[in-house]
Amino acid sequence: MRVSVSWLREYLDLPADLPAADLEQALVDLGIEVESIVDLRSTVTGALVVGEVLDIEELTGFKKPIRFCRVDVGAANGTGEPQEIVCGARNFAPGDRVVVILPGGVLPGGFAIGARKTYGRNSHGMICSAKELGLGDDHSGIVVLPEDTPAKPGDDARPVVGLDDVVVEVEITPDRGYALSVRGIARELAHALGVPFRDPGLAPAPGATAEPAYPVEVRDTVGCDRFAARLVRGVDPTAQTPGWMRQRLTVAGVRSISLPVDITNYVMLELGQPMHAFDADRITGPLVVRRAAAGEKVTTLDGVARTLTAEDMVICDDTGPVSLAAVMGGETSEVVASTTDVLFEAAHWDPVMVGRTARRHKLFSEAAKRWERGVDPALPLVAIERAVGLLTAHAGGVAGAEILDLDHVRPPAPLTLPVDLPSRRVGVAYSPERVVSLLEQVGCHVTRDVDRLGEDPGTAGVPAGGGADVLTVVPPSWRPDLTDPADLVEEVVRLDGYDRVPSVLPTAPPGRGLTWQQRRRRAVARSLAERGYVEVLAHPFVAGSLADLLGLPADDPRRAAVRVANPLSEEEPLLRTTLLGPLLGILRRNLGRGHRDLALYEIGAVFHPRPGVGAPPAMGVDRRPTDAEFAAADAVVPDQPRHVAVVLTGDVDPAGWWGAGRPAGWADAIEAGRAVLAAADLPADRVEVRAAEHAPWHPGRCAELLVDGVVVGHAGELHPAVLAALELPKRTSAMELDLDALPAAPVAPAPTISGFPPALIDVALVVDERVPAAQVQQALVEGAGELLEGVRLFDVYASEQLGAGRRSLAYKLTFRAPDRTLTVEEAVAARDAAVARAAERFGATLRGA
Numbered sequence: 001m002r003v004s005v006s007w008l009r010e011y012l013d014l015p016a017d018l019p020a021a022d023l024e025q026a027l028v029d030l031g032i033e034v035e036s037i038v039d040l041r042s043t044v045t046g047a048l049v050v051g052e053v054l055d056i057e058e059l060t061g062f063k064k065p066i067r068f069c070r071v072d073v074g075a076a077n078g079t080g081e082p083q084e085i086v087c088g089a090r091n092f093a094p095g096d097r098v099v100v101i102l103p104g105g106v107l108p109g110g111f112a113i114g115a116r117k118t119y120g121r122n123s124h125g126m127i128c129s130a131k132e133l134g135l136g137d138d139h140s141g142i143v144v145l146p147e148d149t150p151a152k153p154g155d156d157a158r159p160v161v162g163l164d165d166v167v168v169e170v171e172i173t174p175d176r177g178y179a180l181s182v183r184g185i186a187r188e189l190a191h192a193l194g195v196p197f198r199d200p201g202l203a204p205a206p207g208a209t210a211e212p213a214y215p216v217e218v219r220d221t222v223g224c225d226r227f228a229a230r231l232v233r234g235v236d237p238t239a240q241t242p243g244w245m246r247q248r249l250t251v252a253g254v255r256s257i258s259l260p261v262d263i264t265n266y267v268m269l270e271l272g273q274p275m276h277a278f279d280a281d282r283i284t285g286p287l288v289v290r291r292a293a294a295g296e297k298v299t300t301l302d303g304v305a306r307t308l309t310a311e312d313m314v315i316c317d318d319t320g321p322v323s324l325a326a327v328m329g330g331e332t333s334e335v336v337a338s339t340t341d342v343l344f345e346a347a348h349w350d351p352v353m354v355g356r357t358a359r360r361h362k363l364f365s366e367a368a369k370r371w372e373r374g375v376d377p378a379l380p381l382v383a384i385e386r387a388v389g390l391l392t393a394h395a396g397g398v399a400g401a402e403i404l405d406l407d408h409v410r411p412p413a414p415l416t417l418p419v420d421l422p423s424r425r426v427g428v429a430y431s432p433e434r435v436v437s438l439l440e441q442v443g444c445h446v447t448r449d450v451d452r453l454g455e456d457p458g459t460a461g462v463p464a465g466g467g468a469d470v471l472t473v474v475p476p477s478w479r480p481d482l483t484d485p486a487d488l489v490e491e492v493v494r495l496d497g498y499d500r501v502p503s504v505l506p507t508a509p510p511g512r513g514l515t516w517q518q519r520r521r522r523a524v525a526r527s528l529a530e531r532g533y534v535e536v537l538a539h540p541f542v543a544g545s546l547a548d549l550l551g552l553p554a555d556d557p558r559r560a561a562v563r564v565a566n567p568l569s570e571e572e573p574l575l576r577t578t579l580l581g582p583l584l585g586i587l588r589r590n591l592g593r594g595h596r597d598l599a600l601y602e603i604g605a606v607f608h609p610r611p612g613v614g615a616p617p618a619m620g621v622d623r624r625p626t627d628a629e630f631a632a633a634d635a636v637v638p639d640q641p642r643h644v645a646v647v648l649t650g651d652v653d654p655a656g657w658w659g660a661g662r663p664a665g666w667a668d669a670i671e672a673g674r675a676v677l678a679a680a681d682l683p684a685d686r687v688e689v690r691a692a693e694h695a696p697w698h699p700g701r702c703a704e705l706l707v708d709g710v711v712v713g714h715a716g717e718l719h720p721a722v723l724a725a726l727e728l729p730k731r732t733s734a735m736e737l738d739l740d741a742l743p744a745a746p747v748a749p750a751p752t753i754s755g756f757p758p759a760l761i762d763v764a765l766v767v768d769e770r771v772p773a774a775q776v777q778q779a780l781v782e783g784a785g786e787l788l789e790g791v792r793l794f795d796v797y798a799s800e801q802l803g804a805g806r807r808s809l810a811y812k813l814t815f816r817a818p819d820r821t822l823t824v825e826e827a828v829a830a831r832d833a834a835v836a837r838a839a840e841r842f843g844a845t846l847r848g849a
Contacts, residue, residue: 005166012186026192033171046105074154086123091141108134177373181272205385208405215286221408226348228380231400239395273383274367280341285318346380376478419469443476527679533601538582541572550696575607579645597650645736666701666717669733681745713737759815759827764847783837790814
């Protein structure tokens with residue numbers, strides 16, 4: 001939020017010489033983040049003066065109208081002679097007073113002004129528009145000062161146009177919605193600086209009358225627990241927004257629209273109460289405040305026709321919805337250029353409803369931003385009185401004596417606070433009087449009592465009788481965030497000063513280091529990174545259509561997903577059941593940014609619902625849940641196994657002067673799975689890789705990874721239909737593996753290191769092409785016996801000479817004995833035994849034999 005210091009001074013006695021640094025520090029000490037503090041005087045350097053247009057000469061023969069002006073700038077130019085300036089704007093006439101920057105000045109953005117010849121005339125300076133001065137976006141014409149402006153030619157124009165002010169921009173946390181207003185920030189600064197505060201929210205306002213200002217029915221008093229309205233008749237539709245109001249709106253980043261609308265925005269910024277102005281003549285029949293019917297439509301002020309849901313709230317007349325309540329008004333009832341009767345509405349809406357409606361429709365208006373953070377329910381009548389007063393003062397009209405106020409607001413619930421709780425929680429000695437004083441500064445109503453059943457005798461604040469002082473605290477209406485004694489403790493600490501809280505780090509208890517699961521995950525991540533994969537972190541939220549894009553069968557358990565109760569986006573309301581969907585989305589995004597060779601991986605949780613578990617029990621914050629409550633709540637939490645997945649496309653080995661590159665393929669994805677299992681310290685003899693069919697992989701290029709005969713993952717090339725649906729390159733491959741399904745690594749025996757030379761023998765076996773190479777390798781290991789140190793597949797070959805449906809698998813066998821050099825006969829015998837086992841199991845024959 002952006003606000004000028006001059007506006008704050010209307011309700012706060014700020015010291016006249018308060019440095020900007022002290023103002024910033026005061027806000028920071030209160031826990032309010034300061035984005036910037038800008039002295040507007042410094043944004044324009046040089047001579048910026050008031051000028052009076054003496055005469056205008058129209059220049060012709062150019063592509064656009066050009067005017068040669070003589071402007072009286074007093075003695076500001078050093079000569080007292082009129083200043084000659086060329087200008088293209090046409091919204092001023094002789095006798096008007098304007099804002100002139102003389103040569104040598106610099107406008108916002110570093111735009112330097114000088115004397116130059118243009119359009120055949122000498123121009124000395126510039127007549128400025130609001131945009132050029134940084135006062136707004138209007139560049140259609142220059143700034144023409146009102147006739148009653150007291151400044152004369154040659155006077156400094158900065159105070160006249162508001163460039164003598166200081167603008168503060170703050171970032172408000174979601175729990176402090178009251179600070180999204182001049183009223184809220186002024187109150188906070190009053191606490192910090194110890195200066196008087198005049199609360200505009202306590203201004204007198206007339207109450208409801210027996211005759212309502214307009215017939216209104218509220219059908220849902222939970223979604224709208226207060227609705228107030230008042231009518232102003234006979235307004236001058238041509239009345240303009242006063243310059244001081246337009247200037248403050250511009251500083252706050254709000255565009256000026258029309259006087260009635262600007263007044264509602266001004267009151268919202270001033271008090272924090274969002275309002276709406278209806279054209280009473282464009283409303284048909286009484287107003288009804290209700291929940292929308294599913295599928296009902298309303299066209300909002302931004303011109304968008306919005307389809308509503310049953311959770312949205314609307315304001316309707318006889319024609320249907322005329323406003324999306326608390327978020328944005330509708331086109332059919334908005335104030336227009338001919339409006340003469342204005343109906344002001346100020347209400348109080350349910351923050352949860354407003355927040356969900358704004359997110360559902362992607363309509364984050366300034367009003368919705370305040371409603372979802374909490375608005376003072378005591379403000380509607382004060383805001384309406386303020387708006388009516390401003391409108392009648394600047395546009396005439398007669399304020400109706402009838403006032404509507406449908407009030408169903410529940411009073412805030414009192415909180416019980418042991419007076420010594422802040423001291424015990426924070427470690428700073430706060431006296432009972434100090435605690436009471438600080439809470440009353442917040443606006444709380446505090447009463448003291450003695451709890452004779454106090455459980456903490458001997459602490460600060462305990463009276464001699466043995467009981468503990470207890471405070472009964474009623475939070476003010478503008479602080480809906482104060483709902484727990486801990487919130488009150490935070491307020492005491494915040495207002496007393498965070499700098500008083502000792503910065504003492506607790507002694508860390510002795511730890512046991514990483515668990516074996518943590519060590520495994522780190523080892524897997526390191527192994528993939530060393531192989532060139534780049535780690536990414538994807539959002540766990542997915543759309544319901546993702547299962548269709550991945551081609552998952554109708555009975556696939558991955559289709560059953562957990563729906564988030566309050567999703568960040570209605571387009572992605574589900575939690576992922578596989579890492580591949582979000583990971584492929586990241587792959588596509590990087591491809592769209594020009595990257596072609598990609599290898600990505602992610603280690604993260606997936607979410608599987610537990611069917612039939614029902615709803616979790618309702619648990620408060622006043623006590624620790626019982627074991628039964630915790631168990632019941634934990635039973636509803638979805639299973640969250642941790643998976644690892646990789647995706648790769650493009651070239652694994654790039655091409656260059658050294659030769660052709662090698663494209664990534666299904667084998668690389670399978671090898672990534674093997675690397676993960678190896679990094680998990682699982683012995684190779686417990687790992688099996690075999691052909692499989694599993695969506696979303698290509699049925700002929702998919703493998704399943706097994707550990708001890710249990711499937712733990714799949715790898716291979718993705719199905720062409722999936723690649724087409726996701727617009728990914730052909731041959732894109734992927735692997736996904738369930739890390740939590742892997743058994744703990746066995747205790748690894750110390751390796752036996754032999755100093756004797758190895759015997760290296762290659763064998764090429766011809767087998768049926770349907771026989772997995774991994775199973776042939778396992779047979780060789782079993783048959784070779786203890787002398788076999790290692791085996792590796794290094795070639796796969798198929799040809800017509802081998803026969804249809806046959807292929808050759810070439811393995812490199814390494815034999816070594818721990819205590820001697822092997823003889824040729826021993827090595828050959830071990831090789832023959834290995835080949836014999838493969839022949840017995842798969843009918844393998846030596847190639848060329």
